[in-house]
Amino acid sequence: MIHEVDAVLRGLIREEALSGADVEVVLDAPTREWAARRNTPTVNMYLYDLREDLRRRQQGTLTERDADGTATTRHAPPRYVRLSYLITAWTQRPEDEHQLLGAMLHRLLGCDRLPPERLVGSLAELGLPVPVSVAAPPPEDRGFAEVWTALGGELKPSLDVAVSAPLLVSPGTRVGPPVTEGMRLTMAERGDGDRARDELGHLVQGEPPARHITIRRRTQP
Template sequence: MIHEIDDALRTLVRDEVLEGAGVVVVFEAPTREWAAKVNAPTVNLYLYDIREDLRRRARGLHNEYDERGTVVARHLPPRYFKLSYLITAWTRRPEDEHRLLSSLLGGLLRYESVPASRLTGSLATVGLPVPMTLALPPPEDRSFADVWSALGGELKPSLDLVVSVPLTDTPVYPAGPPVTEEGIRLGFGEMDEDARPEATKPASARPPLRRGHSWRITEE
């Protein structure tokens, strides 16, 4: 799933957003050691966070039908997971980096989801949309300064791209055979005398009633 999104973003950024400008697209961690080796205009899409998109979680079961329209199985709905990418531009001059970021911002904002033509593998066959958002404020429990501190690098202008990916590998429950006759069929037969309820037995077969004492409470 994650590698399929990587492939889709690489082709989307390289061929459509930057229109084949000869910029290298990588997914490596932008550490000091990596930055020192960059020798060509590069766009880095670093995957720094993976968490479930709880707003898109659905309940219940989905039916699967055969060619006759009969339910053959039921499965849980897909669960969406947010893949957060830190997008940075790397060139020899800050002005060129800003131009790259401007092109990325304007180009990616045209899409509310990853284009279906860019999806491959399981994401292409499932037929579900893959929403994405760009440059939204980060959650309260996470800041970009913390990400750069963890990487050991200096704070750098960046774009935050979040892709919500459906995971369809959920449990499948086979359905029982369809009902072919309506109603319930009842049968009648002889019942052992000892097994019959007391109310249905003849009076001669019932145990005698016991007489008891009656009590009355009076107040003095």
């Protein structure tokens, strides 16, 4: 799932935000040593944090259905994992870096979710929205300066992009086929004036003698 989000986000930046400009888009850690080796215009999208998005956790069971509306599989709701990227631009001039950051900010701020037509792999198969947050304040337990300190580099203008990706944690349980034949009705006599309930809980009452109806189902082999 992580590599699928990498691919979608990288393609979105390269092909739409940067309009196919001759700028490399990489996933490397932007350490001091990495920065010293860089010699071409580069956008770095560094995955610096990975944790469950608890706000999106759901309870219960989800049912998958086929084209006819028949239940086929039941499984637990997907869990959402929040992937946080530190996105920076690297060129020879700050002016060019700001231009690249501005182009990415303009495109990504228009996304409240990853474009469905760009989703690949399991993200496309699930068919669920993949929410995106851009340039939001950092989590209370972590600041961007701490990230740069951990990388051993100097503080640099950056975009924080967080993607909440759905992930199925279990394959689910197959549902048996619906009963289409083999239903049998039996009727038993009741005493005059009796009130009875059938096995479905329906009240049987009417002109005596009332009858108790039992329904038995036989599933197909």
